[in-house]
Amino acid sequence: MTLKKAAKIGRRAGLLALVCLVAAMATIPGPARARYASIVIDAGTGDVLHEVNANTRNYPASLTKMMTLYLAFEALQSGRLEAKQALNVSWRAARMPASRLGLKRGQTISVENAILALVTKSANDAAVVLAEALAGSEGGFARRMTKKAAALGMTRTRFRNASGLHDRRQLSTARDMAMLARALIVDFPQFYRYFSAKSFRYKGRTYRNHNKLLKSYSGTDGLKTGYTRASGYNLATSTVRNGRRLIAVVFGGKTARARDRHMASLLDKGFAMPVVIRGIASKVPASKPANLATTTAQASVPSPPPAKPAAPLAEGDAPPGPPESKPKQTQVTARAPISLLPPGMHHVPTPAKTAGVRTERAPKNNGRRVTEAARQLARTGSWGVQVGAFYSLSPARKAAHDAAERLPGILGDTQVVIPLVQGVQGPLYRARLMGLSKTKARTACRRLKSLEIDCLVVQSKDGVKLALNDQPAN
Structure with a gap:
């Protein structure tokens, strides 16, 4: 074999080895990329x-x-x-x-x-x-x-x-x-x-x-x-x-x-987004949740000062004071927690838009989950009662649960819903019990009024836009 021919074979062998090396490297899983x-x-x-x-x-x-x-x-x-x-x-x-x-x-x-x-x-x-x-x-x-x-x-x-x-x-x-x-x-x-x-x-x-x-x-x-x-x-x-x-x-x-x-x-x-409380027990008061809601209130998050409730407001009413320009409200409801999430976390499907950062589409099944939540509410009823409107979240939660405890045997699969109206005077939290039929809502309101608790019969006109899951308030 001539020296020239041997060199040619050597170059081919080297090229083949390089191709094999590149192919082998391509099969090695790379590190995670910087994805949004x-x-x-x-x-x-x-x-x-x-x-x-x-x-x-x-x-x-x-x-x-x-x-x-x-x-x-x-x-x-x-x-x-x-x-x-x-x-x-x-x-x-x-x-x-x-x-x-x-x-x-x-x-x-x-x-x-x-x-x-x-x-x-x-x-x-x-x-x-x-x-x-x-x-x-x-x-x-x-x-x-x-x-x-x-x-x-x-x-x-x-x-x-x-x-x-x-x-x-x-x-x-x-x-x-x-x-x-x-x-x-x-x-x-x-x-x-x-x-x-x-x-x-x-x-x-x-x-x-x-x-x-x-x-x-x-x-x-x-x-x-x-x-x-x-x-x-x-x-x-x-x-x-x-x-x-x-x-x-x-x-x-x-x-x-x-x-x-x-x-x-x-x-x-x-x-x-409003805070929504998951299903109410009809006779037994809600148990104390072992989560951040309790710990934070005691140690990490300053408790808001006691707030006097505004007069119960009907759907679309503005809070007391100067007129507001078309307050924007998001009505949500709660069903059972969605599975496959870490302990202590519940899924709330919501579309996401980003500004200045590359985004990717949210999972397609989110829309199906929201739709199913809407169907469930439709089956249980879109009526409810409102027992007050407050300028902070804690008293709204308390008012809703206090009212729920006064209605044993009526609520069944009802949810506490706290819609948020954002106006020029700040947030207004509405304490509601939703998911009733019109007849049951009227019965519940009569019962509450007999106990000297102000209330209004309200209807969810827009249906369900989001599905939230929350722990019962104390």
Whole structure:
């Protein structure tokens, strides 16, 4: 064989090997892409008010630090850490890339300062300091993080580090991060306040919180931003208005500004949706729910001041005061919880439009679920009674349930429905018991009036637009 011929065969063999290598690499599953995903939940009820790609696994980026903080709060609560305790800065922690405080090997930082550094500056070096203090190594701490995620029901989440720096094996979902946010609020109301810090001063420098919604969106009190090239711009936030807390998560924003605008839009839509109470027991008062509705009222969300009910309003009436221009109302009702959701979460189908962030269509079966809910209400009756209109949610809930307890044997499969009318004077919550026939609604109203409870017979003219599921109020 000539040298020239041998070289030609060698080139062909090399080309064949390259083709095989490329083909083999094509069969290897790649990491998750930075896809848009979002979810909005009512923290008090677990209702899912909006979701798009909520179960899609994405890179959490610095939302990972929420779990680092969860474990730090757990250690503070148990006494394994103290807020003023000095933690050593290791060689590994000092070498972490930005974002960072610039800690040096051999220095110390207090637990509280490390926590504030994570919340505001999103400092990767401080995250490693906490991880090593709690588990001896960042790898060991990441295993604890994943174990805790599983315990919280975050079944599609895996952690590989404490900071959120890119690792193709570190994945989570919008739903899982919403569950983590809710757990932080419920489990550590005494430490959750750290997330409200708008700035943090350390060694003569002031670090401002990356979460701009703390200033730009009224009622926002936490949680965390995140960004890597692979993840896009992520955000988990918690906002309280009129005693109602919403938690929202966005993955894959194109820019920080677009992400923040989109988050504000999702929250606006969420707060415009009424709160609805799931089926009423005809004789036994509703049991106390073991969820955030109780815990938050006691520790995390300031209870609204007692509100005097306005006069009962008929359908379409405006609240007392100056005339309003066409108040917009969304009427919703509740049926049994939709399955296949994590514990404590219920699905509320709703169409989603996004601004400034790429979106994908919601699952097609959402419309069928809403239609079925409408048919169910039609079968049970579209009439009901209204027992008051209030300027905050809590007294509306209480009035509806107090009325329900006075009507044993009449309500049956009735639902408490609290529509929200938004006018120039602010929100107005209408306390109603819906799902009755016209005859039963009149009977119920007569019974209530005999007990000196004002009421009106009302009819749901527009049918059901959304299906909500909620826990009974106390």
